[in-house]
Amino acid sequence: MSRLIFAFVFFPFLCVGQSLPKSADTVFLGADTIVLFEDKTWEYMHALNFNGVMCDEMRNSIEGTNLVVDWQNDVTFNYDNDMRALTDSIWICSIDSLHSGFAIPCPAPITSEFKMRGKKFHYGIDLDLKTGDTVLCAFDGIVRYSKYNGAGFGYLTVVRHYNGLETYYAHLSKLFTKPNQRINAGEAIGLGGNTGRSYGDHLHFEIRYFHNPIDPEHIIDFEKGELRDENLIIHKKLFDYRKIDGSKRKFAQAKNKTPEQIAEEIKQSKERKYHTVKRGDSLYAMALKYDTSVNKICSLNGISDTKILNIGEKLRIR
Ligand SMILES: [Zn+2]
Structure with a gap:
């Protein structure tokens, strides 16, 4: 040929x-x-027919979950993966030895937080830049989306990182990258602007995991210009936006976690065990089989000991 x-x-x-x-x-x-x-x-x-799995670490981190990985250059996000249905925590690293770079997208004050804004939720943060200011890629990755978005983002670049997180840079005035291109932390994504549904120069910055937004301030301390922690525990509460009110208290909690507490959370999530109910199963038989008690199983699953078990139902044992 x-x-x-x-x-x-x-x-x-x-x-x-x-x-x-x-x-x-x-x-x-x-x-x-x-x-x-x-x-x-x-x-x-980058790899033709790329399936969106960035590396073995990313594959391993989601093993055992039902998360579906995709790679689409024309879609900003979808909610095919419902993160609120996560049963276990997922442990990822915001940076690791292979991809250790990190950069603040632009050194500017936050003008709008991740929170309800009027009737709509604001799924990112706004950084107060001027049109023409350079916007940097936060972590190493591959550009998934880079073009004008008519739905409100204006000129938008989305980069997928090696842990599965994606960062969104919106309302840009100029794009420097193309889809499927590798990019490193600190390299220029484009120039800041005021394109799309934007009223004044700013960078709208989002972090998403399998298309579901996470508060960027949960991961990055924008005031200090550094990462809050190299460990990042992904759990369903991060995606329960109805419960996100004032963000300050939440950061205080995240900041105050010691490395030992994080290690314990990871250990607990790995030690969890589930049983899929089969014909003839009873809570008593399950308690015997797994050397635990009916009460323990009931409290882990928030059920009563008179509950009728359904075949195929998944119950937490440990
Ligand atoms: Zn915004």
């Missing part, structure tokens, strides 16, 4: 809506590809 045909067959998204320069050569680097064009420009294409 000629290389030109190869480029058109395997890179259809390069061919839509723009006149494509002729490809001169294609270089394969593992799963990635670099296409060189006759006009001396080039495109770095």
Whole structure:
């Protein structure tokens, strides 16, 4: 197959809506590809048919959960994964030895927090920059979305990071990256602006996990310009936005956790055990089998000992 045909067959998204320069050569680097064009420009294409799983650590962190991983360059977010249905906590690291970089997107005061704003929830924070200020990528990752968004974000870039978190940079005036491009913490994403549904120059910054927003201030201390903790426990309460009122108290709690408390939370989440109810099961038989008591099982699951068990129902044992 000629290389030109190869480029058109395997890179259809390069061919839509723009006149494509002729490809001169294609270089394969593992799963990635670099296409060189006759006009001396080039495109770095991260793994074709990329499934969105960034690395083994990300795969391991969600093993045993029902979370579905996707990779879409045209979709800002969806709520296919309901994080409020998480049964166990997920432990991820905001940075690790392989991807240790971190940068504040722009050194500016927060003008609006992650909270109810009027009748709508504000799923990010606003940082008070000026149009033309450089916006930096917070962590190492791969650009998933980078274009104008008509739903209100304006010029928007979304980057997926190696732990599965994604960061959103909205209302930009200029985009510097393209989808599927690798980017490192501290590299420029674009220039700040006032595009989309925005009333004044600012950066709207979001952090999402499997498309579900998390308060960025839970992860980043914007005043100090540093991460609150390298450990990040993802649990369903983070996604219960109805319970998020004043954010200050919540940060105080997160800050006051000692490394021992975090280790204990991780240990407990790993020690949890579940039993799927089969025909003939009873609470008494389950208590015997797992060397526990009916009372314990009832309190773990918030049920009474007279509850009728349904086949296929999952009950926590430990
Ligand atoms: Zn905002």
